[in-house]
Amino acid sequence: MLTLYHAPNSRSSRIVTLLMALDALDRVDIRLTDIPRQDGSGARDPNNPHPEGKVPLLVTEEGEMIRESNAILLYLTDRFPSDLAPEVGAPGRGAYLSWLFWYGNVLEPVYMHRLAGLSHPVLSASFRGMPEAVAYLAAGLDGWAFLLGDRNSVADLLIASPFLWFPEATPDVPAIRDWVARCAAQPCIARSMEFDARSAEEMGLAPA
Incomplete structure (x- = not known):
């Protein structure tokens, strides 16, 4: 199973949004993690294997790490084809x-x-x-x-x-x-916001 390291209300939220749009949320293990934030809150999570302690980070079944939002979005849309992204060779x-x-x-x-x-x-x-x-x-x-x-x-x-x-x-x-x-x-979008609100509450984070 794929593993996504996700911090609520961060750049990784759009990865969760995509997984919901692809109806693939149950095909990815989402691990909630903390990150340092611009307002001074948060801290690096030693359990997050991202080399900079950031999110999003997607880890494949083979243990390969994929960083950067656009790379992860591209990987997921190729992995789970849908009408949200043209396939290789398709118009657009x-x-x-x-x-x-x-x-x-x-x-x-x-x-x-x-x-x-x-x-x-x-x-x-x-x-x-x-x-x-x-x-x-x-x-x-x-x-x-x-x-x-x-x-x-x-x-x-x-x-x-x-x-x-x-x-x-x-x-x-x-x-x-x-x-x-x-x-x-x-x-x-609304479903992802609700997911993040629940996740932040689970982690004891202040509301975004």
């Missing part, structure tokens, strides 16, 4: 992969730089800025309900996640606001 596979890795390579760094108040020509040249990222996302949604067309996908789950965590950060662009609302309305 290229766009799907591009959006998954655009999140980690561009959007999250740009978002974190903005959150930290960092600005430097090297950062702008390497990652672009938030206005460029927002424009790119809006262009990708132009005329479409979701990033891959008329159906929700794992790319939407991943890229919408920071705006679902922090709604006030959602760009004031109609196409993006409406898309975030459609992503938030997916049943797996």
Whole structure:
């Protein structure tokens, strides 16, 4: 059985959300773990084998560790095929992969730089800025309900996640606001939030 190391209300929450969307939650052993958090709470869990003590971490039956959200999402959608992700060779596979890795390579760094108040020509040249990222996302949604067309996908789950965590950060662009609302309305989002609330209570953590 696969093993997921998960900290409630963290980046690993979107992995739980995907497992629920795939109806594969019972096929993965979820081990709750603590992590150091930005507000100073939490601590590294010695039982978490992630080399940096972070989450998410997925461990295969063979003991191979898979880190980073987009790598885990890609592994799981290949492992459990569904209409949430195009299979290898299917139309839309290229766009799907591009959006998954655009999140980690561009959007999250740009978002974190903005959150930290960092600005430097090297950062702008390497990652672009938030206005460029927002424009790119809006262009990708132009005329479409979701990033891959008329159906929700794992790319939407991943890229919408920071705006679902922090709604006030959602760009004031109609196409993006409406898309975030459609992503938030997916049943797996509410179920994942309920799962995290129960998990946090089980661990004795303060409500998110």
